Amino acid sequence: MADLTGKVAFITGAAHGQGRAVALALAKEGVNILAFDVAKDLPYPAYSFGSSDELTSLQHDIEALGARCLPIKGDVRRDTDVRDAVEQVMAAFGRIDILFNNAGICAYGLAHELTEEEWDSMLDINLKGAWLVARRVIPVMIQQQSGVIINNSSIAGLRGMNRLSHYAASKWGLVGLTKSWAIELAPYHIRVNSIHPTGVNTPMNDGLAALEGTTTQAIAERSAGNLLPVPWVEPEDVSAMVLYLVSDGARYVTGAQFVLDAGLLTR
Template identity: 65%
Template sequence: MAGSFDGKVVFITGAANGQGKAAALAFAREGAWVAGFDLGSKPAYPAYVTEASEALARVQREIAAEGGAFLPLTGDVRREDDVRAAIERTVEAFGGLDIVFGNAGIAAYGLAHELSEDEWDAVLDINLKGNWLVAKHAIPHLKARGSGVILFNSSIAGLRGLNRLSHYSASKFGLVGLAKSLAIELAPDNIRVVTVHPTGVNTPMNDGLAAMEGATPEEIAERSAGNLLPVPWIEPEDVAEAVLFLASEKSRFVTGSGFVLDAGLLTR
């Protein structure tokens, strides 16, 4: 496979399904060597999240069938040893690291005063701490390359509050602060840091939220979003296209900012 990312090494979290999988496929089709990191065991919360080893294997087979390279890696983004090992394995396999897409995340509904401490911690630890750990261990390798890009998958919930999603919104707002701070720290090393802010996306997480609520995925998308354009959600491939654009030389002067992909939601 050949394309605009020939020879680039990309590390993606939450790569087994949804937006992470779509990004992995898109980068591989453009010639990148891709490492995909996802859960090696089922977490306690939320209930819809599953272990991802077989899903990662499917991504590997799909990319290999198209002539691309994909390294499946399992672990937990909340565990520093897991993150460190996954990034080191990526560098050993592909010879370096150029692009990071911090995509792993969970969401579940609950009024702020009714959430348990464990529920709050799970969302903040996966969505925010996990991205910090990935950045922490990726940065030395990006510096060694003399340039790089870190992309964090935030959300429209990182730009506005959402009902019954206080822990999710807090984590996604936190990613914005993390990205802006890293952009300042890493600019001298020619490393860019950007957040991506999709509206509701047609992914297994959307299906899982719907099942927990006894609703349809379309109802969940409309309840949590309310897009201006007449669509209940966008597709994972839409996010992947944005990620590739932001990681490319076409966006070489974009850093410390957020790319909004909201179907007009925030215009309401």
């Protein structure tokens, strides 16, 4: 892998889970991090999100690795929050080389029983939020004539899933954005790919289990059906895939979907 020292990554949903793991993995390679997170609980879904304390501890962990971290509280649904974050990262670092569109939510519900507010929340965070962030970051990358965008989708972005129609719709939408942006941005040497994990061992599983009145193991088994005998993959597995996609080893990879599903889609 090429030397990533001094590059800058904008990571949404960075306080915990997959975003935190990717931030730390990149920091170990010398990448400076803009850690963007709402850092508060939201009305929907009614489980715990990343916190201000987690965002602060992430900054300490990254700086202990020798990289710099700019922690910013903000909501991907608010263009003013995103605009201000981009302005801050440009003032601090002068560039953005990597965008990891990771912020997302998940919740269960039959399509005909979802409220309009639940539908809108899912699509606004998972899909519109990715577009709002990229809309502010892409001009920076065009000016640089370089960059890598990774959209964190899901196996639900490649198949239908019971009681997850709004979640699947948002994740399929990320595939459309990925493929379209790859075409639009290729002339500027900007690559765009999506990743598609099966269930990942993150705090989201605990939240879903609490909402469903079951266990994290049951949540994992409900959606997984993995070919390999594992209930989920680890955040570090996601990080390894991201590290490959931002490296020169993937310099001709764009518009593609990378599956990390322990064999689920072979079922």
